[in-house]
Amino acid sequence: MSSSVESLVNKEYKYGFVTDIDADVAPKGLNEDIVRLISAKKQEPEWLLEWRLKAFRGWQKMSEPHSWPNIRYTPVDYQAIRYYSAPRTQKPLGSLDEVDPKLLETYTKLGIPLSEQKLLAGVVAVDAIFDSVSVGTTYKAKLAEQGIVFCSFGEAVREHPELVRKYLGSVVPASDNFFAALNAAVFSDGSFVYIPKGVKCPMDLSTYFRINSAETGQFERTLIVADEGASVSYLEGCTAPKRDENQLHAAVVELVALDNATIKYSTVQNWYAGDEEGRGGIYNFVTKRGKAGTNAKISWTQVETGSAITWKYPSVILQGDNSVGEFYSVAVVNGWQQADTGTKMLHIGKNSRSTIVSKGISAGQGQNSYRGLVKVLPKAEGARNYTQCDSMLIGNRCGAHTFPYIDVQNSSSSTEHEASTSKIGEDQIFYLKQRGLNTENAISMIVNGFCKEVFKELPMEFAVEAQKLLGISLEGSVG
C-alpha cells in the first residue's frame, strides 16, 4: 500500500479535467416547463411526467433543510442551475461502438474502460453516466441471457415500464424529503437493475457517475430490484471536474430486496472537494434507502472521501421477519469539507438484525458528523442492532460529532452502541517513522488500519482504490 500511495502523492485532484464535448443543455432555472422538457427529451410516458410534476409541486412547498444537519453552506440558488445536459449525439445509441470516442477517452482517463474486450473478462459490467445521460452499458447481452436487466434508467422506462412503474418511489417516495423531491422532479438518468427470481448475478454491476458541464446539477436515480431469492453486488463510483463554483448532486437510490434476496451496494465517492480555500466542490445531497423482505439482506458499504458537503444516510427498512441490514462507512473530511452522514435502520420484522460500523476521519478544518437512527417498532420481537461508531482526529482544527438516536418500542429487542474517539498521536506517527516510514505513509497505515473493518466489506478492486483514495485525501493533513 505504501508504495501505491506514494506513487499517487500529488496534491492535484487528478480527475479534475473537463471534456470538451458538444452538449445539449436546458436553459438555467427550474419550473414546470423544465420538468416537461426533461420528460419530453427522454420521450417518457404520460404517467412518469405526471409523477414528476407531482413531485415538483410538492418540492415547491418544501424548503432546504438547514436546521438539523451539522453542515454550514450558503443556500443553493435553484434557478441558477441547469437541470439537463447531454452529450449531443445524432441518434439513439445502439451499442458502445457508436459512443463518441471523446467520451470513451474520458472514461479511459478515469480508469473505467468501457470497451468490453478491455474489461477483465466477465468481472464487472459498467453503466457510465455522463452529466445527465447514460453513455453506455457493458455486458448487457451477456446478463440478458439470465434474464437480468442492467441498463440506463431511461432505457428501462422504455423497455420495462411495468417494472419501473411498480417499484419507482416504492422505497423513497417522491415526497420523502426536499432533495428526494427535487430529484423526482428533474432526474435525468441513472441505472436500473432487475435480477429475476432465484438468479445470482454472475458479476458485479457498476455505475460510474461523471459530472462534466459547468453550472449543471446531476440528478441520477438508481433503482435495483432483486426478486425473490436473487442476489447482486453493485458498485458505484463518482468524479467531477475542478470548478470554482459549487455544483449540486442530488441523487436517489432505491433498493428492493424481496423475500430471501440479497443486495450489496458499495460506493466509493470521490467528487471534487473544493480547493484549499474552500472554494468550489460538489454539494452531495443523496437519499439512499432499501427495503428488505423476509430473510432478505441489504448491505451498504460506503467510502466517502470527496465532496465539499456530504449529506447522506443510506438506510434499510427491515420489513420482513429475519431481515438483515448492514451499514459500513468510512467518511473522510480534510480541508474545508463537511460531512453529515450515517444511517437509519428501521426494524419492523421479527428477529430483524442490523449492524452499523461507522468510521469518521477528520483532518484539516474538516467537520465530520455521524448521524444514525435505530428504530425498533412494537412488533419487531427479538430485533437486534449493533452499532459501532469510531472517530479519528488528525490535527487540532478539525471536528468529529456523533448524533446517535435510538428509539426502541419492543422490550424483547436488544441494541448495542459502542463509540470511540481517538487522535492520531505524535507517538504513533513517531513509532512508524522510527521504523522507516515517512509521515504520509505512517498516517496512511494508521488510517487504513482504523478503517479495516469497513474495507474488508468492499469488493477487492474497490478496496484497493479506497486505500489509495484515503492516502490522497489525507495528503498534507499533518504538517
Next chain:
Amino acid sequence: MLEIRDLRASAGDKEILRGIDLTVNAGEVHAVMGPNGSGKSTLAQVLAGHPAYQVTGGSVLYRGQDLLDLEPEERAQAGVFLAFQYPVEIPGVTNAYFLRAAYNEIRKARGQEEVDSMDFLDLLEEKLKVVEWEPEIMSRAVNSGFSGGEKKRNEILQMAVLEPRLAILDETDSGLDIDALRIVAAGVNKLRRPDNATIVVTHYQRLLNYIVPDYVHVLSSGRIVKSGGKELALELEARGYEWLEDAVGAAS
C-alpha cells in the same frame, strides 16, 4: 560508529540533557544506567529524533553523518533502531504487513529491491526463531492487546528483521518476567555482530546479566558521571545510585 559531543536537549523549557559525551564503536555494547529522571530515556529518544525534544547544543556523528540533521525515518533507514520502552499499538494493521512495509522502506532507501509478501514470509520464519515465537503472532494487529512482555518481544523481532547497525534498547527489561527477559536478552545476543553496536538503556543491573556490556555509563542529571567496564554495573547494584550521586556531589 557514533560520536556524541556535548549533547544538550530540552523538553519545553526544561533542560534534560546537559552535555553528553559518548563514543560507540562497531562491535560494542554500551549500557547507559541511571536513576529515574537522569535523562537516559531522553537520550534514546533524542538519538531517534523524537519531536518532543529540542536539541539545544552539541553534535552527534553517526557513520560520518550529522545524525541530528536527519528526519526520524532517515535515521531508521540509515540503520538506527530504537526498541521502545512503551511500544505503540496500531489497531487494524497486522504485524506482518507493518514489518514488511518497514523492511521495504529501508531497502528502498538503500537502493535495494522491495521484497514481495511470499519471500518476506520465508524471512520472517527465520527471524521468529530469534524470539522463540510462532507465526500466529504475525496476523495480530501491531501490539494491539499484546501483554507487556509480548510488546517487548515484538520490538526485538522488529530489530531482528530490520538488522540495524545501531540498536538502542530503551528499558527493554521493564515489565518483563524472568522468562520473557531471558528470551528478549537471548534475542539481542543472537543479533550481536562485529559490524553493529548496541546501546542498552536500563535502570537495573539485572538485564546486564544476560546482555553483557563492554562499557557501562552512569547518567545523573543529564550528564555521564561515571564510565567503566561491566563491573561498574555490579557495583551500582550493590551500592545504589545514591552512592555515586553523593560522590559526584562531594567532588563538585
